[in-house]
Amino acid sequence: MEHIELFFKSIFIDNMVFATFLGMCSYLAVSKKVSTAVGLGAAVIFVLAITVPLNWMLDQYILQPGALKWLGAEYASYDLSFLSFIMFIATIATMVQLVEIIVEKFSPSLYNSLGIFLPLIAVNCAILGGSLFMQSREIATLGLATTYGVGSGIGWFLAILAIAAIREKIRYSSVPAPLRGLGITFIITGLMAIGFMSFGGMLTGGDEEEKSDTNELSVMPVDESNELTIQATALEDKLTQVNQ
Amino acid sequence: MGLLSKKDSKLISDPLLDNNPITIQVLGICSALAITAELQASIVMSISVLFVLGVGNVVISLMRNIIPSKIRIIVQLVVVAALVIIVDQVLKAYAYELSKTLSVFVGLIITNCIIMGRFEAFALGNGPWRSFLDGIGNAAGYGFILILVGFFRELLGSGTLLGYAVLGDPIEKTGLYAIGYENNGFMLLSPMALIVVGLIIWVQRSRNKALIED
Numbered sequence: 001m002e003h004i005e006l007f008f009k010s011i012f013i014d015n016m017v018f019a020t021f022l023g024m025c026s027y028l029a030v031s032k033k034v035s036t037a038v039g040l041g042a043a044v045i046f047v048l049a050i051t052v053p054l055n056w057m058l059d060q061y062i063l064q065p066g067a068l069k070w071l072g073a074e075y076a077s078y079d080l081s082f083l084s085f086i087m088f089i090a091t092i093a094t095m096v097q098l099v100e101i102i103v104e105k106f107s108p109s110l111y112n113s114l115g116i117f118l119p120l121i122a123v124n125c126a127i128l129g130g131s132l133f134m135q136s137r138e139i140a141t142l143g144l145a146t147t148y149g150v151g152s153g154i155g156w157f158l159a160i161l162a163i164a165a166i167r168e169k170i171r172y173s174s175v176p177a178p179l180r181g182l183g184i185t186f187i188i189t190g191l192m193a194i195g196f197m198s199f200g201g202m203l204t205g206g207d208e209e210e211k212s213d214t215n216e217l218s219v220m221p222v223d224e225s226n227e228l229t230i231q232a233t234a235l236e237d238k239l240t241q242v243n244q
Numbered sequence: 245m246g247l248l249s250k251k252d253s254k255l256i257s258d259p260l261l262d263n264n265p266i267t268i269q270v271l272g273i274c275s276a277l278a279i280t281a282e283l284q285a286s287i288v289m290s291i292s293v294l295f296v297l298g299v300g301n302v303v304i305s306l307m308r309n310i311i312p313s314k315i316r317i318i319v320q321l322v323v324v325a326a327l328v329i330i331v332d333q334v335l336k337a338y339a340y341e342l343s344k345t346l347s348v349f350v351g352l353i354i355t356n357c358i359i360m361g362r363f364e365a366f367a368l369g370n371g372p373w374r375s376f377l378d379g380i381g382n383a384a385g386y387g388f389i390l391i392l393v394g395f396f397r398e399l400l401g402s403g404t405l406l407g408y409a410v411l412g413d414p415i416e417k418t419g420l421y422a423i424g425y426e427n428n429g430f431m432l433l434s435p436m437a438l439i440v441v442g443l444i445i446w447v448q449r450s451r452n453k454a455l456i457e458d
Binding site: 025082084090123129132136183187190 | 450
């Protein structure tokens with residue numbers, strides 16, 4: 001349930017493009033035709049699904065304050081979180097390179113459709129943004145991190161697909177000359193983003209009490225050493241509430 | 245302009261308007277939009293990018309002859325990431341509240357396309373001094389749009405500038421509010437940033453017909 005919730009949340013409510021404006025550069029540059037947009041979108045899903053869980057592990061076992069505990073008690077006080085930018089981007093750049101080599105070797109047809117987009121992706125803000133949001137929202141488990149990666153990838157795919165389709169059609173409309181191209185694309189994206197805001201109540205149904213509840217479950221605080229105890233105490237609280 | 249030759253000063257003035265990174269080159273939009281609800285955040289973001297792009301361009305330009313072209317993207321990313329870590333740590337130390345507002349967007353300067361774009365297009369082929377000017381110019385063009393958007397969004401959305409109430413007090417109905425003016429809360433929502441940038445592009449291209457796309 002938690003997974004499904006996070007999945008839909010990352011596709012619609014926290015949509016990469018419409019809610020946080022990540023990956024706008026390639027979103028605007030590669031959305032002139034639907035076919036290329038599909039290629040780039042698929043590549044983004046693919047890379048996000050790999051790098052977010054990978055960076056989650058990196059964050060959890062190396063970078064976080066106290067994450068080096070598994071090396072021995074004397075390392076428990078280390079806080080390497082200031083290195084996270086450089087570690088994340090290095091992971092992303094190497095993974096993209098690796099994926100490119102593997103895909104080229106084993107699936108030339110996929111490489112032909114995805115290949116040219118892969119180098120573009122290393123510097124796509126959506127990819128780094130996925131990892132940074134994963135870190136700042138304190139996603140609790142590896143499974144959730146994967147779900148988050150795939151979900152945000154699909155959200156980005158959806159966005160670029162929609163804008164590419166609109167741009168193909170809008171060529172036949174009479175847009176004021178200075179607005180043509182970039183200007184109208186910006187405004188359409190803005191309107192689409194306003195539309196996407198209506199998904200905001202999707203998971204909560206507008207019910208405030210439930211909202212605080214879902215936040216607690218989907219984004220559990222990890223600053224304590226053991227998340228399980230937090231979950232357990234939350235359950236206990238609920239039980240006592242029910243008992244009363 | 246005793247210090248700068250005509251060609252050099254063009255490097256700074258060009259990106260401000262006719263070759264603006266955001267509205268013409270379409271670079272660096274991601275971070276430009278999300279943090280412009282307040283003028284202060286826009287200004288800090290502009291300064292951060294100015295620092296990273298100015299210094300980064302010089303560093304890349306100094307190393308341009310020893311970077312193997314196959315791994316240049318990784319080298320560039322490492323240089324930017326190191327500079328961004330400096331910015332992030334400085335912000336955390338001296339402007340903690342603000343660094344919370346900017347949250348991940350400081351980190352996203354790394355993948356800001358302006359930076360990689362200028363490294364690729366300019367610093368790899370030019371000397372350090374010209375690269376420095378190019379970096380400053382492009383960052384200034386980026387900052388110009390950012391501050392413009394931030395200015396309008398904060399003024400129209402919350403009636404303040406840098407946190408000071410310039411239009412009067414909405415609760416006590418002083419200043420403009422006395423004659424029935426209301427804040428447009430819509431401007432604070434993030435989609436409005438896109439629409440404001442769209443309108444800026446519209447104004448700019450109406451003034452300079454050469455920029456119109458077909």
